[in-house]
Amino acid sequence: MSPSADVPLLDRRLVFVTGKGGVGKTSVAAALGLLAAEHGRRTLVCEVDAKGNLADFFEAAPNRFKPQELAPGLFGMAMNTEESLKEYLSLQLRVPLIARVGPLARSFDFVASAAPGVKEILTVGKLCFEVRERHYDFVVVDAPATGHVVAQLAAPQAIRELVKVGLVRDQTGWMVEMLEDPAVTGTVLVSAPEEMPVTETIELAHRIRAETNVDLSAVIVNKVLPELFGRGEEEIFRALQEPAHAAALSAAVGHAVGPVLEGAQLAVTLRRSRAEHLTRLRAELPQGLPLLYLPYLFSRTHGVRTTRAVAEALSAELGY
Amino acid sequence: MARSPKDGGAGDEVAVRNLEQLVASREIVVTCGSGGVGKTTSAAAIGAMAAAHLGGKVLVLTVDPAKRLASALGLEAFGNVETRVPPELFAAAGVAPRGELWAAMLDTKESWDGLVRTHAPDIATRDAILANPLYQNITGKFVQSHDYIAMERLYEIHTSGRFDLIVVDTPPTRNAIDFLEAPERMADFFSSRLLRWLIAPYRSRVLTAASKPFYSMADRILGSQFLQDIAEFFILFQTMYDGFVERARAVERTLEDRRTTFVVVSTLESAPVREAEFFIRALRERNFSLGAVVLNKVLPAYLLDDDGAEAARRLSTDPASIAALLPDDLGDPATLARVLREIGDSYLNYRVVAAREAEERAELAGAPDILCAAPFFDSDIHDLGGLLDLGATIWR
Structure with missing residues (x-):
């Protein structure tokens, strides 16, 4: 497989964004979509998780299966496998009576709940379809957290192995081709500099390489805390924490600085414990995989302004 | 006239004021919440505190496929079989526990296999199911099967009476209530008409006029071999139908029983809080016992x-x-x-x-009386001592 760096992330057509809960996966997917749209690419962001909150990042009403415009040139939709099947049936089979599709699709959805890979294929199939039909220049997928994404990415190939004949088999061929072409499809893992997210990111990176032929394009480390002190400054901070100096500082400021010094100590400690996890992440990820860093945002809310701030940070990291 | 606690409050439950009293009065504690909020760690901390201070045999069962509990408990690895956390770890943490702490991780595939062995009517059926490619796919990859098997395993361990307290960490499902409804959905599925319909032609080979279009379309989409695999699988599975449905109902009753309580875990970030509120509502609507809310990584006052x-x-x-x-x-x-x-x-x-x-x-809406907050810890919890320190902040 060619190295990921060969094709810049935003030059691809289909990008899966995944990561453990709580790392800010949706925020990164939203920002990536916004960035692409602001560069004039007609973009679709699709959330695959049930109960997703992607639209919140644009202060819009919840996404539905039918796309809505979240920002100029940026569309949002929520995956729904039943709707996806209905659309597929009406397009591919040209079922004469659309009215009959309703209950049939529901029945299939029921079977899909038990039969392996059916929901996954309906999800991935819809996404690949949007790319193939050139409805959008760029499709960002807010993919399910960690392990489940592997099942999704591997679904077309898995179905090909299970289903020997029939329309579904024919249909999976072009999907596999699209997913496995690194010029078209990429995956981005979002992580955070904490113990469990780092452990899971490393595991997932190796699983994607081992269990799928989909290109692993980058790891984005989110919520990186700022370094407070440079060389020589930390000693000054230590000295300020001594009772005599702290008292002198309180007198100079005119207010008790105890909480402020404690707060700075907390910031130093949090930053330090996170730095260890970053070191481990760098050491244990597959060689040559690009790592991008996004700062922790000390903001009050999570609306469209925050999304723009993340997009700007991402833009600087991607050089785009 | 002094009132006994029995007629003092709502229903016949004695009012509990903190997590310790809550846990002491229950046999099953289920933690739920969105991913990344420290749910697994909280479950382990509650289990460790219960083993240390309440006594008895305490099991922490993690159903999270992400294999986290082992590192939090300082164990290299543990599998589907319950493993005792070495007493030396308590000693190393300077604690003389009153009881025993055990841990187990849910291996979905192994648990399914066990279930099939229990319910299959004969050895031939059992082997046919275990060898069926669809069965292997469902149990290995099918995400929702985690939800059901987690609750099933909980039920199995609970009825065995091997443990006095079981603390269960639920899968990090975004569809929060999936695991609560898993037994019901599983029972519905196996008793559904659709399933019988789907299987029928492979039993009788006679298609009725009404069902023919359905099968020809299914054939076109999925291919007849695949359909046959599905049918074979479900025909085999139906032999276990009665046992299965009965079991699913029993699992459901256990979750609804007052010996079970739910603890919602969250951080104070906005998305997890919304998710926590959703859990709180869902639990209340279903009349499950909502015992406490635990807030993690709370910044200092x-x-x-x-x-x-x-x-x-x-x-x-x-x-x-x-x-x-x-x-x-x-x-x-x-x-x-x-x-x-x-x-x-x-x-x-x-x-x-x-x-x-x-x-x-x-603003956390609808929170129960017991609302505990654990602070940010300087370093990550990587041993039993750390778990007990965390536990101590929420226990009383």
């Missing part, structure tokens, strides 16, 4: 101190004048001023987050 904020503002806006008032031995004034500004800015930054957290906490 001193960040909201008004005097501190004023001091930070001055440090941030006029560090040079303040530096000039300080003793010379603190270093050159320019560097000192930079340090002072950094300290002030950092406080104000964290204060913004702490204020947001305080608002979220105040």
Whole structure:
């Protein structure tokens, strides 16, 4: 497989964004979509998780299966496998009576709940379809957290192995081709500099390489805390924490600085414990995989302004 | 006249005031919440505290496929079989536990295999099911099967009576209530007409006029071999139907029983809080027992101190004048001023987050009486001592 760096992330057509809960996966997917749209690419962001909150990042009403415009040139939709099947049936089979599709699709959805890979294929199939039909220049997928994404990415190939004949088999061929072409499809893992997210990111990176032929394009480390002190400054901070100096500082400021010094100590400690996890992440990820860093945002809310701030940070990291 | 606790409160439950009393009065504690909020760690901490202070045999069952509990408990690995946490780990943490702590991780595939062995009518059926490619796919990859098997395994362990308390960590499902409804959905599925319909032609080979279009379309889409695999699988599975449905109902009853309580875990970030509120509503609607809410990684209250904020503002806006008032031995004034500004800015930054957290906490709708907050810990929890330290912050 060619190295990921060969094709810049935003030059691809289909990008899966995944990561453990709580790392800010949706925020990164939203920002990536916004960035692409602001560069004039007609973009679709699709959330695959049930109960997703992607639209919140644009202060819009919840996404539905039918796309809505979240920002100029940026569309949002929520995956729904039943709707996806209905659309597929009406397009591919040209079922004469659309009215009959309703209950049939529901029945299939029921079977899909038990039969392996059916929901996954309906999800991935819809996404690949949007790319193939050139409805959008760029499709960002807010993919399910960690392990489940592997099942999704591997679904077309898995179905090909299970289903020997029939329309579904024919249909999976072009999907596999699209997913496995690194010029078209990429995956981005979002992580955070904490113990469990780092452990899971490393595991997932190796699983994607081992269990799928989909290109692993980058790891984005989110919520990186700022370094407070440079060389020589930390000693000054230590000295300020001594009772005599702290008292002198309180007198100079005119207010008790105890909480402020404690707060700075907390910031130093949090930053330090996170730095260890970053070191481990760098050491244990597959060689040559690009790592991008996004700062922790000390903001009050999570609306469209925050999304723009993340997009700007991402833009600087991607050089785009 | 003194009233006995029995007629003092709502229903016949004795009022419990803290997590310790809650856990002491239950046999099953289920933790739920969105991913990344420390749910697994909280479950392990509750289990460790119960083993240390309440006694008895306590099992922490993690159903999270992400294999986290082992590292939090200082165990290299443990599998589907319950493993005792070595008593030496308690000794190393300076605690003489009153009971025993055990841990197990749910291996979905192995649990399914066990279930098939229990319910298959004969050896031939059992082997046919275990060898069926669809069965292997469903149990290995099918995500929702985790939900059901988790609750099933919980039921199995609970009825075995091997443990006095089971603390279960639920899968990090985004569709929060999936695992609660898993037994019901599983029962519905196996008793569905659709399933019988789907299987029928492979039993009788006679298609009725009504069902023919359905099969020809299914054939076109999926291919007949695949359909046949599905049918074979479900025909085999139907032999276990009665046992299965009965079992699913029993699992459901156990979850509804008052010996079970749910603990919702969250941080004070807005998305997890919304998710926690959703859980709270879902549990109440279904009449499950909502015992407590545990808030993790809560920023310290001193960040909201008004005097501190004023001091930070001055440090941030006029560090040079303040530096000039300080003793010379603190270093050159320019560097000192930079340090002072950094300290002030950092406080104000964290204060913004702490204020947001305080608002979220105040707004947390429908929370039960027991609301515990665990602070940010300096380092990650990687041993039993750390778990007990965390547990101590929420226990009483």
